[in-house]
Amino acid sequence: MTLPLLAAGATRSAAEVEARGLLERLGLADRADSRFSALSGGEAQRLLLARALAARPALLLVDEPTAQLDAITSAAVNEALHALAGNDSIVVIATHDPGTRDACTDHIDLGLAS
Secondary structure, three states: OOHHHHHOOOOHHHHHHHHHHHHHHOOOHHHOOOOHHHOOHHHHHHHHHHHHHHOOOOEEEEEOOOOOOOHHHHHHHHHHHHHHHOOOOEEEEEOOOHHHHHHHOOOOOOOOOO
16 A cells, blocks of 8 residues: 555655555555455455555546445545545546535536537
């Protein structure tokens, strides 16, 4: 989890603090020391999202980020994506979830041909 932060030049201690913060935001603080293979599908999905957020990408493409997540966890994921989009990143989300659509978008393309 700290690798993207270390690659960006963070010190080990700073990377660990930031990584723990990301895990906490996505409801994974209690699973921080777990092996990936021990995570549920939803936990693994959130861990991969946290890792992507740690890299602070200029562009993030996300497909169904809240699929198979409960409402509380979905809200945390949506909040993290919205925060990333507010920090000079472009976040493109493909979703069927109206909660994600409403929480994370400022432009909606329905993909309909004219």
